[in-house]
Amino acid sequence: MVDEVNPFESLQEQIDDAAEYLDADEGMIDRLKQPERVLETTLSVEMDDGSIETFRAYRSEFNGDRGPYKGGIRYHPGVNRAEVKALSGWMVYKCAAVDIPYGGGKGGIEIDPSEYSESELERITRTFATELRPLIGEDKDIPAPDVNTGQREMDWIKDTYETLEDTTEPGVVTGKSLDNGGSKGRVEATGRSVSITAREAFEYLDRDISEATVAVQGYGNAGSIGARLIEDQGADVVAVSDSSGAVYDPDGLDARAVKEHKSETGSVVGYEGASRQLTNEELLTLDVDILVPAALENAIDADLAEDVSADVIIEAANGPLTPDADDVLADRDVYVVPDILANAGGVTVSYFEWVQNRQRFGWTEQRVNEELERLVTDAFDAMTTAYEERGTPNFRTAMYTVSIQRVLDAAEKSGLFP
Ligand code: NAD
Numbered sequence: 001m002v003d004e005v006n007p008f009e010s011l012q013e014q015i016d017d018a019a020e021y022l023d024a025d026e027g028m029i030d031r032l033k034q035p036e037r038v039l040e041t042t043l044s045v046e047m048d049d050g051s052i053e054t055f056r057a058y059r060s061e062f063n064g065d066r067g068p069y070k071g072g073i074r075y076h077p078g079v080n081r082a083e084v085k086a087l088s089g090w091m092v093y094k095c096a097a098v099d100i101p102y103g104g105g106k107g108g109i110e111i112d113p114s115e116y117s118e119s120e121l122e123r124i125t126r127t128f129a130t131e132l133r134p135l136i137g138e139d140k141d142i143p144a145p146d147v148n149t150g151q152r153e154m155d156w157i158k159d160t161y162e163t164l165e166d167t168t169e170p171g172v173v174t175g176k177s178l179d180n181g182g183s184k185g186r187v188e189a190t191g192r193s194v195s196i197t198a199r200e201a202f203e204y205l206d207r208d209i210s211e212a213t214v215a216v217q218g219y220g221n222a223g224s225i226g227a228r229l230i231e232d233q234g235a236d237v238v239a240v241s242d243s244s245g246a247v248y249d250p251d252g253l254d255a256r257a258v259k260e261h262k263s264e265t266g267s268v269v270g271y272e273g274a275s276r277q278l279t280n281e282e283l284l285t286l287d288v289d290i291l292v293p294a295a296l297e298n299a300i301d302a303d304l305a306e307d308v309s310a311d312v313i314i315e316a317a318n319g320p321l322t323p324d325a326d327d328v329l330a331d332r333d334v335y336v337v338p339d340i341l342a343n344a345g346g347v348t349v350s351y352f353e354w355v356q357n358r359q360r361f362g363w364t365e366q367r368v369n370e371e372l373e374r375l376v377t378d379a380f381d382a383m384t385t386a387y388e389e390r391g392t393p394n395f396r397t398a399m400y401t402v403s404i405q406r407v408l409d410a411a412e413k414s415g416l417f418p
Helices: 007-019 026-031 081-097 119-133 151-165 188-204 221-229 255-265 280-285 300-306 325-333 345-357 365-390 395-414
Strands: 039-046 052-063 070-076 104-110 143-145 215-216 238-242 245-250 276-278 288-291 312-314 335-337
Touching: 007 026, 007 081, 007 312, 007 325, 026 345, 026 395, 039 081, 052 070, 052 081, 052 119, 052 143, 070 081, 070 151, 070 300, 081 104, 081 119, 081 255, 081 345, 081 365, 081 395, 104 119, 104 143, 119 151, 143 151, 143 345, 188 221, 188 312, 188 335, 188 345, 188 365, 215 221, 215 280, 221 238, 221 255, 221 288, 238 280, 245 280, 276 280, 300 325, 325 335, 335 395, 345 365, 365 395
Parallel strands: 070 104, 070 143, 215 238, 215 288, 288 312, 312 335
Antiparallel strands: 039 052, 052 104, 238 245, 245 276
């Protein structure tokens, strides 16, 4: 992990790189590089033993030109203002990439949730939801899960908001439990777009994914489901890791069995079907066809990028490569499917959940998956067309040119107020 790279500066650099290929007003591009507003607040919460603890919490609303701010809420000790701003900006360009009518937002609490009881986490989440209440709403700003949050936290936020507002408004958050207005297919959605984009990348490169070997860094929601769905296409998942370490088998692990082992023991380490353990760095430089970074930002810097042996990287995580790493990989002809497309399945099915909530009519899982397939493959095609027509150095810059242009078009047609 490369801590010194500021993810917000990475985002700004990515926008500048793409702007070079667009005929856009400089002031308008500057506008797209800053959040519209950031809430930074302190949550004071009573612990189970009666003591009071405080937590820093943030919500960044980056840009709303295309619709309500949309993006997850992260619980992690590393959460900070720069990270939340970056993640909220990536959401703007992700939503534009798959062409759904949202802007971008992101929030988080600086906390290690494993140190707190469920009742403490509920009070922490409800306190945060109370702070968020003036900002959020199904037409204003719509949170969702991110690292270390899930259906349970979204259900608490929805309940807190609805109680305070004296209404029912399930579309105020997405990623809820099915019993509480969640969508079929939401849990698998991020892994599904990872697997769809891996398939599309191999088709684009005229290669057979069923012969590919795969390494996955981070075996949580995005990584484990992405691994399973790529394995379902016939590829061999040979290495996976989590924060405790990595396991490897050159003949292929069983993605589902490794997940079961992690659910039972808390880690992929110790999985019996592996031939040996690896360090996290060894996993990232393993000689495989596909590398899926699915943990956190800045996993690969320029130095490590020199040693990456994969041909294709599918960014399940947000911001796993530093901009310098991107340059090295482009020079080395490693194809990178950028986060704003590869992991866009999560927000896309969040959008479907919101549509279902507003319609008060649930879709079948088949419909969810078919619509997801369409939006992700359309975005992939838009990206490769821009890559060829604009001659960008990599897929990321190509995808950004498409997304930024869509945001600019919306902004231009609405005009600036006042
Ligand atoms: P998660 O908490 O379910 O899983 C994260 C995994 O990464 C865990 O297995 C953890 O042990 C592992 N990890 C952490 N640090 C690591 C390290 N240094 N080396 C190896 N493994 C490490 O989180 P998630 O929801 O799967 O999110 C992962 C990434 O995907 C994040 O960047 C997130 O923003 C992004 N993402 C998630 C979704 C979603 O719907 N879940 C959607 C879009 C993007």
